[in-house]
Amino acid sequence: MRGAVIHAPGDIRFETLDDPRLLHPTDAIIRTAVTCVCGSDLWPYRGAEPIGDPHPMGHEYVGFVEEVGSEVTSVRPGQFVVGSFATSDNTCANCRNGFQSNCLHREFMSTCQADHVRIPNAQGTLVATEEHPAEELWPSLLAVSDVMGTGWWAADAAQVRPGSTAVVVGDGAVGLCAVIAAKELGAERIIAMSRHASRQRLAREFGATDIVTERGDEGVARIRELTGGIGADSVLECVGTAEAMRQALHCARPGGNVGFVGVPHDVAVDGQELFFSHVGLRGGPAPVRRYLPDLIDRVLDGRIDPGKVFDLTLPLDQVAEGYRAMDERRAIKALLTP
Amino acid sequence: MRGAVIHAPGDIRFETLDDPRLLHPTDAIIRTAVTCVCGSDLWPYRGAEPIGDPHPMGHEYVGFVEEVGSEVTSVRPGQFVVGSFATSDNTCANCRNGFQSNCLHREFMSTCQADHVRIPNAQGTLVATEEHPAEELWPSLLAVSDVMGTGWWAADAAQVRPGSTAVVVGDGAVGLCAVIAAKELGAERIIAMSRHASRQRLAREFGATDIVTERGDEGVARIRELTGGIGADSVLECVGTAEAMRQALHCARPGGNVGFVGVPHDVAVDGQELFFSHVGLRGGPAPVRRYLPDLIDRVLDGRIDPGKVFDLTLPLDQVAEGYRAMDERRAIKALLTP
Structure with a gap:
């Protein structure tokens, strides 16, 4: 062979x-x-x-x-x-x-x-x-x-529910499939974080209702603007870097959920910060x-x-x-x- | 006054x-x-x-x-x-x-x-x-x-369900109240980690079915022995130290949940380890x-x-x-x- x-x-x-x-x-x-x-x-x-x-x-x-x-x-x-x-x-x-x-x-x-x-x-x-x-x-x-199974898992781990708001961090194949999953699971608002026109188009085709092109703290600020000041119910982290994880955790509302499905590379989560955020965190191989x-x-x-x-x-x-x-x-x- | x-x-x-x-x-x-x-x-x-x-x-x-x-x-x-x-x-x-x-x-x-x-x-x-x-x-x-509200939150965040197995890390007042909460929420098996006779007695009175006196890796090994080799469905972390968090995460089964309710002091969670464990983590002020x-x-x-x-x-x-x-x-x- x-x-x-x-x-x-x-x-x-x-x-x-x-x-x-x-x-x-x-x-x-x-x-x-x-x-x-x-x-x-x-x-x-x-x-x-x-x-x-x-x-x-x-x-x-x-x-x-x-x-x-x-x-x-x-x-x-x-x-x-x-x-x-x-x-x-x-x-x-x-x-x-x-x-x-x-x-x-x-x-x-x-x-x-x-x-x-x-x-x-x-x-x-x-x-x-x-x-x-x-x-x-x-x-x-x-x-x-x-990738589709992993996008589904991101939405599942982030507890996407009918009527909820979901943010997808990462516009690779998994992130795009995560948009599909969030839509199938009934999210009313799906915000894709992407700065690439072709990926933005596909995200919209898959069900994204909003696109945020900013990253880091600016991206977080934009998500908060779009979510009544408190953040999203569910955030689907589909990258695996420390920056993506930080962004995801800060985009979630108090008591919201982050599902992280990119294999983490040099990611450490601060216990006290996670504590005061009330955010639930679950990841892993799908x-x-x-x-x-x-x-x-x-x-x-x-x-x-x-x-x-x-x-x-x-x-x-x-x-x-x-x-x-x-x-x-x-x-x-x-x-x-x- | x-x-x-x-x-x-x-x-x-x-x-x-x-x-x-x-x-x-x-x-x-x-x-x-x-x-x-x-x-x-x-x-x-x-x-x-x-x-x-x-x-x-x-x-x-x-x-x-x-x-x-x-x-x-x-x-x-x-x-x-x-x-x-x-x-x-x-x-x-x-x-x-x-x-x-x-x-x-x-x-x-x-x-x-x-x-x-x-x-x-x-x-x-x-x-x-x-x-x-x-x-x-x-x-x-x-x-x-x-303390009772916080113990309840630990059980809630750790998703204690009827028939499940719950481990409580910490035998202070919150840990003991967490035993009450686990029992009220229907846990079938409640394992209290405690090395103090008076606290063990109270844990049993509140509903603990097992007591584990070992700590750290030995404690984790004992929990695995008691849970068919894979760990507990829910772990209620009621201390707030790095050692307690480590112990809690290692006591949970793949896909299980850790609720952490002691304010974390110098706690950092390794992203890759959390990833491969599939464990869900949520904490905060109750x-x-x-x-x-x-x-x-x-x-x-x-x-x-x-x-x-x-x-x-x-x-x-x-x-x-x-x-x-x-x-x-x-x-x-x-x-x-x-």
Whole structure:
């Protein structure tokens, strides 16, 4: 098989690799339908995370089952499946509590920018569609496996309720999907913080009612102006930097909620400040598996179209260009077709 | 009138002071029925918070209304009233959202260890009982004005649900009241972390099903043993130190909740650790006013008896001995009778 391998910051190569094979009776092998580059892939690409030895990349996938281990009965060869970037047995205590991305047998996917992928914990991880979905739906189903699931989690963690006001910090693919989620969950007012015209347009198309271009303290002041002086009920932090977290916490009203879904880098929250704000804070890797059946239905019913976040499509062998385009912010998110 | 004044760490004096008078039409003056010393009063007493000029102390009170300003119609002279350590107009946006302790007109009480007290925002702050309650109920009604309200908030912020497992960190008066709250909210298992025999006894009497005497990592390990290896659904952090917060966060299961109600001192929460834990975190000064009508009913009906946290009763003029006894942990909480 062939897939992407990172060798050093800025150095992504498309290489021939050993074909994946079943290592455990709980594994499945899929043939990738489409895959993509994630904003979080840019951390090592930019040298902001250690890389170590060269290794495959990618954690988003939809595809066709080719082979299943002896203990996998929930999906069968030939089916179209959607999974999550975090695999889960879906039976342990954490899974039963709805936090499948903290499954006691969790393995994070990391080899998905390839034409074939081994899926651990396949029984609990993969959800098959009843029929093969039309190819134009593949991008949206792919989005569900990570960015849409993560945007949903941001809205869930930030306790978006019907009639409430939601602020989305971050206009990357996750932030844009978070706008979709806030709308689906009934937010009346959705304020997207974005300074890029193309992303603002997509945010509006997805349901944003207001755009705030200011950042930092100016952005916070603008949010307060828009929310009767007290701040928003829910803030969806979709970046992961200290500045974004600070902005998110200051945009929430007393007793409001911040959901934070970008992996935090050098973020520390001051206990006393959090205390006097009354703001509730919850984050983490999205429990995508919890949302998969519902989100797949929403895509198949045409209610949501998160695949629009892919504004660049490349053949898989041009994966390196996908990284470059996202790094240079020429693309929101790059779709890769094997 | 006469009341307690702090001059320096360890130096509490009972002094003659100017009689309180109505400063605003929203004020009321009460004659104190009973008041007390709070764990948080020990921070300046121990020199852990700056004191500045000598000033009165105390923020817990129940009493009889003596005089009301022209805009106060909800209570009248002669009535027995319970309030909160944080005053609130109960009409602003934050109050309407249930966060009265973040009222836009909030004033923290600070002169209550005295025989008379001026109450700002009296209309929104004070709740009168229908009749004068029996004197033996005064300590429990006093507890409602702060420690019981704060324990309730800890359980609320930690999202204690019927059938859940709750851990209480801290065996001071607030921690013990948090045990009461967890029980009233239906927790099936309530684990109190305490190493003091008298406090353990009271925790059990209030509803604790288990006692854990270990602290720090050993305490966390013991909690995990007791909770199927994953941690507790809810953790009620009732101390405010970095060590207590760390312990609380590590005792919660993935996706569980920590409610933190002790004013944090030198507490910083690592963003990445919080992220991967999936734990929800909310704290703050308790919105006691939200809970007052319900908690007063629970006391008057005899369902709860938080007044048992007072294990030392002194005449108000011996307030300095109350501080000493609590500082030396000879007393959980000192009741003061004018």
